[in-house]
Amino acid sequence: MTNPLLQNNMLPAFSEILPEYVEPALNQVLEQAKLTVNDLMLNIKQPTWETLVLPMEELDASIDRVWSPVSHLNSVMNSDELRVAYNACLPKLSQFGTELGQNEDLYKAYKTLADSSAYTNLDVAQKKVIDNALRDFRLSGVELSQADRDQFKRISQSLTELTAKFEENLMDATHAWKKHVTDEKLLDGLPESTKEMAAQFAKREQLDGWLFTLDFPSYMPVMSYADNRDFREEMYTAFATKASDQGPNAGKWDNTEIMADILKLRHELAQLIGFDNHAERSLVTKMAQSPQQVLDFLNDLATRSKSIAEKEFVELKAFAKEIADMEDLEAWDVTYFSEKLRQQRYSISQEVLKPYFPENKVVMGLFSVVNKLYGLDIKERHDVDVWHKDVRFFDIFDANGELRGQFYLDLYARNHKRGGAWMDECLVRRQTANGIQTPVAFLTCNFSEPVGDKPALFTHD
Structure with missing residues (x-):
């Protein structure tokens, strides 16, 4: 073949x-x-x-x-x-x-x-x-001596391998941890949509009850709504200690030494080509002019934000004391009581809003906004080979009907998929012997998948 x-x-x-x-x-x-x-x-x-x-x-x-x-x-x-x-x-x-x-x-x-x-x-x-x-x-070290060039090559190769291993460990650690629940009492406070999704996960693995994972669509509702504090703590600890020397899988996919090695090699590589540190080397290709400019921005942002954050946290602690007689808030309590406070103050929650944001309406609404702002029409195609049944493909046309770009849209979290959201290039726009090559992008997200025959529902934020 x-x-x-x-x-x-x-x-x-x-x-x-x-x-x-x-x-x-x-x-x-x-x-x-x-x-x-x-x-x-x-x-x-x-x-x-x-x-x-x-x-x-x-x-x-x-x-x-x-x-x-x-x-x-x-x-x-x-x-x-x-x-x-x-x-x-x-x-x-x-x-x-x-x-x-070189x-x-x-x-x-x-x-x-x-x-x-x-x-x-x-x-x-x-x-x-x-x-x-x-x-x-x-x-890339083209102006270095031959010995330094060889060292540059060795460091670059090591960094490539270490970075890949770091990502593998993070993915493996994320997907290795699962919480199988058979006692529905543990799910008190969770929205029906979350319980239905967890039941769907369990059924997929031929289990009774409910199954929770560290993928964000499964993790975040537990942090926001689960009344059982021990359940929240267990999920938070597993999430916060992924790929480390702490937590339920301590040491199994530990990135501690890998991170130290990456930092060390980045520093060596930067100094090899004449920079004081990796931050200076990194900024050569970015908008910021110096590491100090970045630090000044962050420190200014912290100065402006800290007092407001401290005030809001005092209010949150008082609220938790009032409704739950809780003296000290732990990290796994903050999101939960923040959601309770929002519901009390504004009689609204993200969960209540979700039925107003089904996937198709959100996506089509986004395309409508793009059309109004830029005059671009985005149309779905169904004849394109994709890597998963949930992936969709779209053409982008300008006001004259000319094809200007294309993209794959992969919305849902699933096993064997990296967490987070990102855009990457499939094909870049460039001049070729046959004309302009149409740019093609990968748009990747990790939203909650549809449950049963229901559409996927998004939160307002």
Whole structure:
């Protein structure tokens, strides 16, 4: 069978991507990329946008076309087999990226272009691409001695592997902890929708009663509504101690040493290329001008917020004392009594509002706002290969009916999916030999899934 990662499809064939295809596909595109760079450096006479930058963008795109769907699947449909394939590729990607960033001939070609008259005729965006490339060469250690370059490579590879292990431990620790409940009394205070979802989780694992996990849609309602304080404490402790040397799975997926190693290596890498610390190196590609500017902003924010937060916490403690005769609030009590206080003051709760925010109305309402603000029409397609039955795909059209972008929408939390919410690139918008490539994004969330035949319900916030 042809490797689906090497087919020149407009969109990834997710249902055909198997772990055994990953490493061979990456090996092939990396080898071709090396040959392309060597050929480019041998034959280029006068670097221009067309003879240097566009071929390098095409090279990057060929690697991204293989790695982007693999990296995404590792986050949203993780498995032992995919994880092995993914981790086998990380050192190769790290080595290739560092060697490319330390390629002196390529660096000189970009410098020649930046110093040429052709550069002055480029538009702002093109100049920015070249300036960023030169910056990234320096951040990759191109100006270091050979010994320091080798050290840079070793540190970069170690950081890549440590970061991947950190994420694996966090995912494994999150999905390993489960609370199976058979006594309904323990669920006092929980909304019906939460209990129905927990019953659905239990049924899926062929269990009686209810099943709770550390995924946010399961965790947060317990913190907000569960009357049983011990239940809240148990959930909070498990959530707050994930992947650490504390809590119910202490030491099993412990990230303590990994975090220390990452911090140490980041510091070493930053100093190797002339920065005092990792914060300085990190800000080179960001808007803030210095670590001190960031600290000043945060300290100012804390100064402005602290007195208000302290006042609100005193009020919350008084409220907890009044209704529950509780002297000291623990971390697992704060969200619970905050919700009770909101209900008393405003006669409203997020749970009461949820029926007004079913998934389809929220999503379509969002698209309607986008249309009013920007004149864009967002239309769903059902003929696109996706990685899970709940994933949806949309086209974005401008007022003239021209396709301007596309995106995958993966809304619900599930096993083997990383927590949180994020956007990532599937395909970037760029100039190709055939015209402008349509950009495609991954939009990933971890909302509560539908329960039974009911639609998924969102909270107002």
